[in-house]
Amino acid sequence: MPDLSINFAGIKSPNPFWLASAPPTNSGYQVMKAFEAGWGGAVWKTLGVPVINVSSRYGSVNYRGTRMAGFNNIELITDRTLSDNLKEIEEVKKYFPDHAVIASLMVESKKEWEQIIKDAENAGADGLELNFGCPHGMCERGMGSAVGQEPEVLKTIVTWAKEFATVPVITKLTPNISHIIDPGLAAVEGGTDALSLINTIKSIVGIDLDSYAPYPVVDGKGTNGGYCGPAVKPIALEMVKELAKHVQIKDTPISGIGGIESWRDVVEFILLGAGSVQVCTAVMHYGFDIVREMEKGLTRFMLDKGYETIEDFRGKALPNVTEWKHLNLKYKVIAEIDESKCIGCDLCYIACDDGAHQAIAIPGNGKGRIPEIIEENCVGCNLCSLVCPVEECITMVRKDDGSASKTWDERTIAGTIPMTFDDERAGGNGHFVPSVADALKHKK
Amino acid sequence: MGLYSPPKSEAEFQKNFGQKKPLMNQTEAFYESSRCLFCYDAPCMNACPTHIDVPLFIKQIHTGNVIGAAETIFEANWLGNACGVVCPTTELCEGSCVYDNQHVPVIQIGRLQNFATSKAMAEDAKLFSAGESNGKKVAIIGAGPAGLSCACELRTLGYEVDIFEAKSKPSGLTVYGIAPYKITNEEVLDEIDYLQKQLGFTIHYNTAITTKAQLENLENNYDAIFLGVGIGATRQLGLEGEDKEGVIGAVEFIEELRMKHHEVQVPENVVVIGGGNTAIDAASESAKMGAKQVSLVYRRDRERMGAYNFEYDFAISTGVDSVFNATPVEILGNGKATGVKFIKTEVVDGKLSNIEGSEFLIECNLVIKATGQAKQGAFLSLIDDLELDKKSRITVHPETYQTTNPKYFAGGDAVNGGAEVVNGAYEGKMAARGMHGMLVDS
Numbered sequence A: 001m002p003d004l005s006i007n008f009a010g011i012k013s014p015n016p017f018w019l020a021s022a023p024p025t026n027s028g029y030q031v032m033k034a035f036e037a038g039w040g041g042a043v044w045k046t047l048g049v050p051v052i053n054v055s056s057r058y059g060s061v062n063y064r065g066t067r068m069a070g071f072n073n074i075e076l077i078t079d080r081t082l083s084d085n086l087k088e089i090e091e092v093k094k095y096f097p098d099h100a101v102i103a104s105l106m107v108e109s110k111k112e113w114e115q116i117i118k119d120a121e122n123a124g125a126d127g128l129e130l131n132f133g134c135p136h137g138m139c140e141r142g143m144g145s146a147v148g149q150e151p152e153v154l155k156t157i158v159t160w161a162k163e164f165a166t167v168p169v170i171t172k173l174t175p176n177i178s179h180i181i182d183p184g185l186a187a188v189e190g191g192t193d194a195l196s197l198i199n200t201i202k203s204i205v206g207i208d209l210d211s212y213a214p215y216p217v218v219d220g221k222g223t224n225g226g227y228c229g230p231a232v233k234p235i236a237l238e239m240v241k242e243l244a245k246h247v248q249i250k251d252t253p254i255s256g257i258g259g260i261e262s263w264r265d266v267v268e269f270i271l272l273g274a275g276s277v278q279v280c281t282a283v284m285h286y287g288f289d290i291v292r293e294m295e296k297g298l299t300r301f302m303l304d305k306g307y308e309t310i311e312d313f314r315g316k317a318l319p320n321v322t323e324w325k326h327l328n329l330k331y332k333v334i335a336e337i338d339e340s341k342c343i344g345c346d347l348c349y350i351a352c353d354d355g356a357h358q359a360i361a362i363p364g365n366g367k368g369r370i371p372e373i374i375e376e377n378c379v380g381c382n383l384c385s386l387v388c389p390v391e392e393c394i395t396m397v398r399k400d401d402g403s404a405s406k407t408w409d410e411r412t413i414a415g416t417i418p419m420t421f422d423d424e425r426a427g428g429n430g431h432f433v434p435s436v437a438d439a440l441k442h443k444k
Numbered sequence B: 001m002g003l004y005s006p007p008k009s010e011a012e013f014q015k016n017f018g019q020k021k022p023l024m025n026q027t028e029a030f031y032e033s034s035r036c037l038f039c040y041d042a043p044c045m046n047a048c049p050t051h052i053d054v055p056l057f058i059k060q061i062h063t064g065n066v067i068g069a070a071e072t073i074f075e076a077n078w079l080g081n082a083c084g085v086v087c088p089t090t091e092l093c094e095g096s097c098v099y100d101n102q103h104v105p106v107i108q109i110g111r112l113q114n115f116a117t118s119k120a121m122a123e124d125a126k127l128f129s130a131g132e133s134n135g136k137k138v139a140i141i142g143a144g145p146a147g148l149s150c151a152c153e154l155r156t157l158g159y160e161v162d163i164f165e166a167k168s169k170p171s172g173l174t175v176y177g178i179a180p181y182k183i184t185n186e187e188v189l190d191e192i193d194y195l196q197k198q199l200g201f202t203i204h205y206n207t208a209i210t211t212k213a214q215l216e217n218l219e220n221n222y223d224a225i226f227l228g229v230g231i232g233a234t235r236q237l238g239l240e241g242e243d244k245e246g247v248i249g250a251v252e253f254i255e256e257l258r259m260k261h262h263e264v265q266v267p268e269n270v271v272v273i274g275g276g277n278t279a280i281d282a283a284s285e286s287a288k289m290g291a292k293q294v295s296l297v298y299r300r301d302r303e304r305m306g307a308y309n310f311e312y313d314f315a316i317s318t319g320v321d322s323v324f325n326a327t328p329v330e331i332l333g334n335g336k337a338t339g340v341k342f343i344k345t346e347v348v349d350g351k352l353s354n355i356e357g358s359e360f361l362i363e364c365n366l367v368i369k370a371t372g373q374a375k376q377g378a379f380l381s382l383i384d385d386l387e388l389d390k391k392s393r394i395t396v397h398p399e400t401y402q403t404t405n406p407k408y409f410a411g412g413d414a415v416n417g418g419a420e421v422v423n424g425a426y427e428g429k430m431a432a433r434g435m436h437g438m439l440v441d442s
């Protein structure tokens, strides 16, 4: 059996599955229940000077039949007193000495940081997470993302934390910046032991058409919230990758957060360098039990691939994430339709004809609905294979012989890239484009 | 009348007996699995006698861990593949899916289950292995669902297992009794083969245990014995003319059909007597074998029928005619059955009685009796101190499935009096754990 245990910047955990600092870690009751269900660690709901929350706190993006494909909230940090939280941390650690309990913290002055760090450590926290992420409410008071967006301020606070802390310090980053390297590097320079990301993304998930206010509506008004859930995973993955590839940051452990719901998501974060993962929305949707699907799926993946530990495959996708200019321009795929699977929806046809390169033909005139790829027109963009509702019906088949490789970079050096507006070397030059008037054939 | 023509080849037989729950393709499985809500303390899971973690395995299918889904299924139910297509799911898991509360089609749990296990079997995925030997040996009588499930569980716990089976194939009524449109013989046998390869129990075929001496031999050579003998042949009705040619028990009729397929000749007119699921199956199968007129005759009314509604509806859809409130008096014919004389019945003061002078005749060339199976009483009486209840069911402890003779454990139809494959699978597994508790854990 593969060994799922991790040592994340000195924090030991029986598996890489942690709860993110959020409502599921509000109380000792919840964290204990989560550990019983199989979670390896929990980042406690952010501690600080307790807040007062509004009623009507969450909104969501429902995509077709799927509820909460995206989720947003306008909640703040903990609204419970510090002493209550600390007492419960201590109790949980007594029951689960080998699980990871990390205290998430957010305060203002150096004095407060010193005090709260001491308190959290005394309660038995295995690590600290500095919350520089919250993009609503707290930032209006100069905390959360207001810190995360100012690398210099962030660095100073990390330095303070490192000065006072004896347990590992994780810095949690906000994605609400244009370049994740800036706060990431600042944290590393401040001496952080690890990074975690992403916190939520500033968002408005929708407008109520009766009250003309954004969701969640609080007595006729709303505010921007923090966006998370499955919809944000691509953004989180990219940011994790950025940090994991950066020369000055890559040796700092990263805890991946954002849209994680199944084993596959977990594996993807690990392949991009994450050493642990954190989950909030999926637990808020389905409860702690979803960890079993993650655990079973991760185990099966490792068995199938022959990995014994998480470290065996951590970061394995990083060498394959490169810059655009290093991609092979000679690589050529073409769509292929499996007629025996096709159900004749013709979504591929219209997607290609209206949204891509007019490379699919349909019989028309009542002669059936099975489309055909016009090979010479197909640029291999993947669009039809993405819209096709049938599993493995349209596949992209490699057509170049695999021998030659030529990247943009190489062509630049060779001087064979288009240089002027009407350069004949334009990639699309020679590609089939219907005549403008052909469009009139579709006039109704 | 007659929606089907008599099949003259295996291909025609397969056409008439097309699978009611065909294997899902990947697209179906993808969309269907996407609909599951992952309910908390899921009602579907609680409705499954083996408590398969339905939301978990469906999510595993959806996230591409199909082999993991199969593992989740087999961990709870060793016959999870067959159960996916033979279980009366509308009465069990699917019948309790929460979607039904809003009249949204329920999740097709059975077919999703069968999709996952079929993939594991097709890929010969190694999911299980025998536990480290604990030096103990168990004999199992009967390689039906109960016996096989007991064997699998015992192997994972490190026991050596010998199964003694009267017939030449494993899996009991799953292969000899269940309607051919629910599962093919090959699919049934593939699952056993798949499990046997991983777990390594031994089946001694064509080895009926019928004598006291054989039983003593087992008692001396094994640490415990499991009785998975099911229930017996069709009970005699005690009717005049019952011994005529063309009168057959339903279980015997179905067994012949399952083994010989299109080679079985079913005449144009068939009468099936009974009101349970077996009667319904025999009637539907006769219709699918090309009989023109199939009359299903039950002595009480529709509401009192033991058969599931979905089975009754299915029989009607195959062209079966039903006759209620009539009971057979005599089978007519000169050596060969040519018809059955019935008399109408009514319920008076809660008691069923015949209506005098209401006799009527249904002509037929085949009479199928589906009026219950005799139990294994005679055989079971060879075992010392083995208590049977009034209906000749073996009395067992409700958790350990130990019988009143401490060396013997039992499960399946022999204990529950005739239920479903899934019950046999569950009881066999629980008996294995019961034995383990007695032999090793204590």
Ligand SMILES: Cc1cc2nc3c(=O)[nH]c(=O)nc-3n(C[C@H](O)[C@H](O)[C@H](O)COP(=O)(O)OP(=O)(O)OC[C@H]3O[C@@H](n4cnc5c(N)ncnc54)[C@H](O)[C@@H]3O)c2cc1C
Pocket (backbone or CB within 6 Å): B086, B087, B088, B141, B142, B143, B144, B145, B146, B147, B164, B165, B166, B167, B170, B171, B172, B173, B174, B177, B178, B179, B182, B207, B208, B209, B210, B228, B229, B230, B231, B251, B254, B277, B278, B281, B379, B411, B412, B413, B414, B418, B419, B420, B421, B422, B424
């Ligand atoms: C017509 C019919 C249709 C059915 N349809 C369904 C259905 O659609 N779905 C469903 O879930 N269930 C169905 N069932 C019920 C299901 O088949 C049984 O509940 C299940 O097979 C019981 O398993 P078992 O192991 O207890 O007994 P069995 O399946 O009866 O197996 C007992 C085995 O023991 C062997 N045996 C008996 N005595 C001895 C002996 N002395 N020595 C050696 N071997 C012996 C037998 O040969 C047999 O192989 C149906 C049953 C019938 C009769």
Ligand SMILES: Cc1cc2nc3c(=O)[nH]c(=O)nc-3n(C[C@H](O)[C@H](O)[C@H](O)COP(=O)(O)O)c2cc1C
Pocket (backbone or CB within 6 Å): A020, A021, A022, A023, A045, A046, A071, A072, A073, A075, A076, A077, A078, A104, A131, A133, A134, A172, A198, A199, A200, A227, A228, A229, A230, A232, A257, A258, A259, A260, A278, A279, A280, A281, A282
């Ligand atoms: C209701 C809610 C409250 C949150 N509160 C906090 C918090 O107190 N501290 C913090 O660091 N992150 C907080 N987060 C952010 C999460 O920890 C996490 O970074 C984010 O939700 C992305 O993960 P997900 O897609 O799995 O939800 C909160 C998120 C939600 C939805």
Ligand code: SF4
Pocket (backbone or CB within 6 Å): none
């Ligand atoms: S989830 Fe619980 S606390 Fe929130 S609105 Fe519903 S009942 Fe109230």
Ligand code: SF4
Pocket (backbone or CB within 6 Å): A337, A341, A342, A343, A344, A345, A346, A347, A348, A349, A369, A370, A371, A384, A387, A388, A389, A390, A393, A394
């Ligand atoms: S999208 Fe897929 S199913 Fe639809 S017409 Fe195209 S190939 Fe066929």
Ligand code: SF4
Pocket (backbone or CB within 6 Å): B035, B036, B037, B038, B039, B042, B043, B044, B045, B054, B055, B096, B097, B098, B099, B107, B109
């Ligand atoms: S009851 Fe239905 S929706 Fe709920 S978990 Fe079971 S199959 Fe899924």
